[in-house]
Structure formats: C-alpha cells, structure tokens
Amino acid sequence: MAAKRENRPFRSAPLYLRLDINQNMAKELPTRAEDYSQWYVDIVKKADLAENSDVRGCMIIKPYGYAIWEKMQQQLDKMFKETGHVNAYFPLFVPKSMFEAEEKNAEGFAKECAIVTHYRLKTDPNNKGKLIVDPEAKLEEELVVRPTSEAIIWNTYKKWVQSHRDLPILINQWANVVRWEMRTRLFLRTAEFLWQEGHTAHATSQDAEKETLQMLDVYADFIENFMAVPVIKGKKSDGEKFPGAIDTYCIEALMQDGKALQAGTSHFLGQNFAKAFNVQYSNKEGKLEYVWGTSWGVSTRLIGGLIMAHSDDDGLILPPKLAPIHVVVVPIFKNEEELNKVTVAVEPMLKELRSMGLSVKFDNRETHKPGFKFAEYEMKGVPVRIAIGPRDLENGTIEVARRDTKEKRVMKYGDASREIPMLLDEIQKNLYARALKLRADRTTYVDSFKQFKEVLDGKGGFILAHWDGTPETEARIKDETKATVRCIPLDAKEEAGTCVYSGKLSMRRVLFARAY
RNA sequence: CGGGGCGUAGCGCAGCCCGGUAGCGCGCCACGUUCGGGACGUGGAGGUCGUAGGUUCGAAUCCUGCCGCCCCGACCA
Numbered sequence: 001m002a003a004k005r006e007n008r009p010f011r012s013a014p015l016y017l018r019l020d021i022n023q024n025m026a027k028e029l030p031t032r033a034e035d036y037s038q039w040y041v042d043i044v045k046k047a048d049l050a051e052n053s054d055v056r057g058c059m060i061i062k063p064y065g066y067a068i069w070e071k072m073q074q075q076l077d078k079m080f081k082e083t084g085h086v087n088a089y090f091p092l093f094v095p096k097s098m099f100e101a102e103e104k105n106a107e108g109f110a111k112e113c114a115i116v117t118h119y120r121l122k123t124d125p126n127n128k129g130k131l132i133v134d135p136e137a138k139l140e141e142e143l144v145v146r147p148t149s150e151a152i153i154w155n156t157y158k159k160w161v162q163s164h165r166d167l168p169i170l171i172n173q174w175a176n177v178v179r180w181e182m183r184t185r186l187f188l189r190t191a192e193f194l195w196q197e198g199h200t201a202h203a204t205s206q207d208a209e210k211e212t213l214q215m216l217d218v219y220a221d222f223i224e225n226f227m228a229v230p231v232i233k234g235k236k237s238d239g240e241k242f243p244g245a246i247d248t249y250c251i252e253a254l255m256q257d258g259k260a261l262q263a264g265t266s267h268f269l270g271q272n273f274a275k276a277f278n279v280q281y282s283n284k285e286g287k288l289e290y291v292w293g294t295s296w297g298v299s300t301r302l303i304g305g306l307i308m309a310h311s312d313d314d315g316l317i318l319p320p321k322l323a324p325i326h327v328v329v330v331p332i333f334k335n336e337e338e339l340n341k342v343t344v345a346v347e348p349m350l351k352e353l354r355s356m357g358l359s360v361k362f363d364n365r366e367t368h369k370p371g372f373k374f375a376e377y378e379m380k381g382v383p384v385r386i387a388i389g390p391r392d393l394e395n396g397t398i399e400v401a402r403r404d405t406k407e408k409r410v411m412k413y414g415d416a417s418r419e420i421p422m423l424l425d426e427i428q429k430n431l432y433a434r435a436l437k438l439r440a441d442r443t444t445y446v447d448s449f450k451q452f453k454e455v456l457d458g459k460g461g462f463i464l465a466h467w468d469g470t471p472e473t474e475a476r477i478k479d480e481t482k483a484t485v486r487c488i489p490l491d492a493k494e495e496a497g498t499c500v501y502s503g504k505l506s507m508r509r510v511l512f513a514r515a516y
Numbered sequence: 517c518g519g520g521g522c523g524u525a526g527c528g529c530a531g532c533c534c535g536g537u538a539g540c541g542c543g544c545c546a547c548g549u550u551c552g553g554g555a556c557g558u559g560g561a562g563g564u565c566g567u568a569g570g571u572u573c574g575a576a577u578c579c580u581g582c583c584g585c586c587c588c589g590a591c592c593a
Contacts (some may be wrong), residue, residue, distance in 0.1 A: 050582095054584095054585095056584085057587075108593065109593085111591075112592075139574090144524095148593085149593095179592085179593095181591085181592060182590080182591050182592065183587095183591080183592080189592075236593080240593070241593070242593045243593065245593085248593070250593095262593085265593070267593090325551085330552095331554050332551075334550085334551055335551090335553075338551095366551095366569095368551095368554090369550085369551050369554075369555065370551070370552065370553070371551085371552085371553035371554050371555085372554045372555090373553090373554090374553050374554075375553070375554045376554080378553095387552070387553095389551095389552055390552090391552070392552090395545085399552080419544085
C-alpha cells in the first residue's frame with residue numbers, strides 16, 4: 001500500500017504548508033449573535049490556532065496560529081528596521097531590587113508578577129518518585145519573571161550611555177512576558193504572551209516624543225493596512241496610562257460585538273526611567289543630563305483582534321496579507337486516475353501562482369471529501385479557494401470562491417495567474433471597508449448620560465462624548481457603566497461642551513467604550 | 517480571595533439521587549461502497565471513573581480531606 005501511494009505525484013502538501021494537524025475539525029460554531037464569546041473561543045480552537053494548556057491561563061499556540069504570528073512578526077520587524085531599530089535580547093529574569101527601582105512601574109505590575117525564589121528541586125524522602133523544592137536552594141534575592149522589560153533594559157542602558165554620541169539607542173526585542181492575570185482568554189489576555197517591546201533612549205524630550213508618535217503611526221499603519229482593521233489613535237487618560245510613563249498613546253479598534261480592543265501602546269517615558277536607573281549623558285556643552293525614553297509594544301493579542309474584527313459564523317476570515325495560506329486548491333476526483341489528471345493539469349498554475357510569491361496549498365488528500373475540505377478551509381479563513389474537477393478539465397475552467405463574501409465564480413484556467421492576485425487584493429480592501437463601515441455604524445456622538453447608557457446597552461460600540469477630564473468622573477462612569485475612556489483621540493477637534501456625567505466644562509470629545 | 521459549577525475513553529457527555537464491576541455521540545483503526553458542499557455500511561481498539569482515605573460483602577455512585585479546572589464577582593497598562 002505504501003508503494004502504491006509513493007507513485008502519486010503531490011501526495012503530500014509541502015511540509016511548510018502542513019499546518020492542518022487538528023483531527024477534531026468540528027462541525028458547528030455558535031453564531032456571533034447567540035454567544036459571541038463562545039463563538040470566539042470555538043473559532044480559536046476549531047480553526048486550529050491555539051488551545052489551553054495544562055497551566056492555568058497559558059496557551060499552546062498551534063502551527064496555524066503561530067504561522068499568523070510569524071506573518072505579523074515579519075512585517076512589523078521590517079517596519080521597525082525601516083525606522084532605524086535593531087533587535088536585541090534581554091533576560092527573562094529581573095532581580096527584585098532592580099525591578100523596584102522605578103517605583104510607579106513596580107507598583108503597577110507588582111500584583112501580577114511571578115517570582116522565582118529557588119533554583120533547585122530534590123527528591124522527596126517521604127514520597128518516592130516525587131520532587132520537592134530544596135529549602136537549601138533559596139535564592140538570596142528573588143527574581144521577577146518580567147512582566148515588561150523596562151527595568152532590566154534601563155539598568156543596561158546605564159552602562160551603554162555616557163555621551164550624546166551614544167544616543168539614540170533604538171532597540172526592539174521579541175520576547176515572552178508573564179503577567180499573572182486573574183482571568184484569561186485565549187490570545188486576548190493570557191498569563192504568558194508573546195510580544196515585541198521597543199525601548200529607546202534619546203538626548204532630548206522632542207526626540208523621544210517624536211519616536212513615541214512615530215511608533216504609534218507604525219502600529220496604525222500595520223493594523224490598518226495588513227490586519228485590515230481601522231484604528232483610532234489617541235492618548236490614554238491618566239488613569240489608564242502605563243505605570244512609569246508620562247504619556248501613553250494607544251490605538252483602539254472596534255470588534256464586531258461593539259467592544260473596544262486596545263491594539264497597541266506607545267509610551268513617552270520622559271526621564272522617569274533614566275532617573276530611576278541613573279542613565280545620564282554629557283551633552284555638547286559637557287553638562288550631565290538625564291536621557292529621555294520611550295517604550296512601545298504589540299502582542300499576540302493582535303491575533304485575537306484579527307479574529308474578532310473579521311470572522312463570521314462559518315469561521316475565521318483572514319486578510320490576505322497575513323494569511324499563512326493565500327489560496328487552497330481542492331481537486332475533485334472519483335478515483336486515482338482522475339486525481340492524476342487534475343494534478344497534471346493544475347501543476348503549471350500552482351507553479352505560476354507560487355512564483356508570484358503566493359502561498360498555495362494543493363490539498364490532494366484522498367482521505368477527505370471535497371465538501372469536508374471546503375468547510376475546513378472556510379473555518380481556517382483561507383482567503384481564496386480553487387476547485388477543479390473533471391468537468392473543469394473538459395471546459396478549461398476553475399471554480400474560484402472567495403472567503404470574505406462566499407461568492408463563487410467560474411473562470412478560465414488561463415486567467416488564474418492574472419485574476420487571483422487581483423482578487424486577493426480586493427479581499428484585503430473589502431475586509432478593511434467592511435470593518436470601517438462597522439465602526440462608522442457603531443460610533444455614536446452622545447450628549448447626555450442617559451443616552452450614554454442607552455447606547456452602551458443597545459448597539460454598543462464607540463461613544464464620543466464630553467468628559468471633564470478628572471479621574472473621579474472617569475472612575476464613576478466606569479463603575480456605573482463598565483465603559484472606560486479608551487483614549488483622547490489625537491484628531492479630536494476643539495469643541496466646547498459639558499461633561500456627560502458632571503456637567504462641567506469640556507473642550508473636546510473623548511472616546512468611550514466597553515473594552516476587552 | 518468571596519459565590520456557584522464541574523472533574524467518567526483523544527474530545528463532548530450520560531450513569532451517581534436509589535451502591536452490584538461502565539455507556540452514548542464525535543474522533544481513531546480495518547475493509548468495502550462513495551467522492552462538484554461537512555458520506556455510508558460492517559467490524560474493531562481505547563477508561564487507575566481527578567486524588568487520598570473512610571463506610572460496605574461490594575463504591576464511578578455514599579461520607580471526609582486534598583488537588584485541579586470553568587463561570588460570576590473582586591482585579592486587570
């Protein structure tokens with residue numbers, strides 16, 4: 001039997017496309033309307049992106065999910081390099097005393113830190129085959145598992161910076177961090193997650209502020225043009241900003257259920273960390289000055305956002321620019337002879353599409369029927385599917401189906417190499433347009449607290465309303481409605497008004513929403 | 517940390533109230549028929565019933581402790 005199979009051309013998809021190791025491809029998904037959060041969890045599992053691990057709050061990112069992360073990484077990394085950054089790597093462990101140095105930062109993260117206290121186990125004398133922590137192996141100083149790396153990085157920058165000639169330092173790192181969250185959700189909030197964190201040091205406040213906003217723009221560019229999700233750029237209120245930052249800028253995206261997702265943050269750190277870690281340089285006049293800093297990051301949470309922004313009741317929908325597989329080709333056949341014919345016929349097209357840089361999977365598994373495969377790739381969000389069978393061979397045609405609209409059409413075989421790239425482009429644009437329309441439909445200008453609550457409990461979404469700017473009002477609104485100030489949009493117009501809660505004077509509308 | 521729920525085959529669950537040696541669906545394996553939207557038939561494999569102890573002739577089932585997970589709340593850069 002093995003010999004019989006070996007003779008078949010294209011018996012297996014290339015290894016790099018074999019991302020389909022899930023054997024439990026399930027049938028039905030709850031609809032978004034029925035149960036949005038169950039729908040989300042089911043997509044993550046059924047599209048084979050990730051699963052819960054045996055460690056509470058942690059997830060196993062499966063090959064298909066990780067492939068999406070790799071696409072994101074590739075593109076972001078390219079954009080970081082284009083803006084002058086280089087990659088480096090700093091340790092996972094931060095000595096507690098170092099972590100404490102920037103007081104606000106330490107306080108802000110203290111409640112969710114994992115701590116290493118010992119460095120050795122030993123066999124349990126009272127319980128054969130079991131291990132216990134060796135009390136002899138207690139660390140003199142505990143190590144904090146990084147929830148973010150400012151401390152260890154600024155402690156290092158201290159050694160790297162003496163002169164203005166040493167600046168700026170423009171470093172990014174791809175890493176994992178741990179935040180011991182009380183409640184977790186796959187991709188959106190996990191105890192351990194993957195991210196990138198940029199940490200830069202500058203001679204002047206202006207340079208650092210410019211960097212902060214530049215990276216915010218890079219994120220917005222990436223999320224809009226690659227993830228096809230429109231974002232609102234803004235500044236966080238004091239209550240929501242990063243501990244240790246002077247200003248936190250963010251981008252906020254709207255999900256299909258009307259909740260907001262913070263998709264990335266960029267912090268202007270001022271001289272807070274430079275002072276905490278004593279990072280000083282001699283300026284051109286020979287005077288010592290503290291360095292100015294920034295930090296910025298996006299995480300695997302973006303994958304959660306990607307899912308929630310576009311997908312439908314049949315499964316995941318991926319924008320072509322981030323899809324691990326752009327096109328899947330499903331042969332229709334009754335027997336080996338027919339499969340061989342289809343395979344021979346389809347080969348030049350596969351070659352040509354691949355030569356254009358497209359990731360094309362030819363799924364010639366004989367173990368599943370076409371209908372099963374159609375459903376499977378729909379669940380996995382592959383943007384374009386081509387079906388080709390005996391009927392097509394006679395007519396010189398292929399059947400092309402697009403995932404975003406589920407439209408199918410028949411085209412001439414020879415047109416594929418021209419039409420498919422155009423179609424992928426159109427899908428990318430359509431997803432963005434759709435998401436933009438959703439956001440427009442779900443953004444409401446609100447002028448009273450009554451209306452504020454009605455909108456939240458009705459269609460949800462973004463609310464643009466006046467706010468008096470005080471933390472007290474923000475907290476009360478949060479208590480009463482669970483909505484928070486997502487950001488003060490950068491493009492907010494000056495407009496005199498009164499706070500929807502307190503009635504006090506406000507000069508601009510801010511963005512409110514319930515958020516993930 | 518407070519309130520609730522749940523741990524039985526790879527996954528989802530029934531069985532527990534009323535104790536008698538474990539079952540269903542999906543998946544998996546084999547063969548045959550199928551194959552243009554999630555095929556079907558026949559046969560088969562697979563379980564320390566979370567864990568430790570107690571009651572009993574006998575425990576998945578009753579009792580106690582422990583562990584873990586999920587949901588709600590608190591919390592969440």
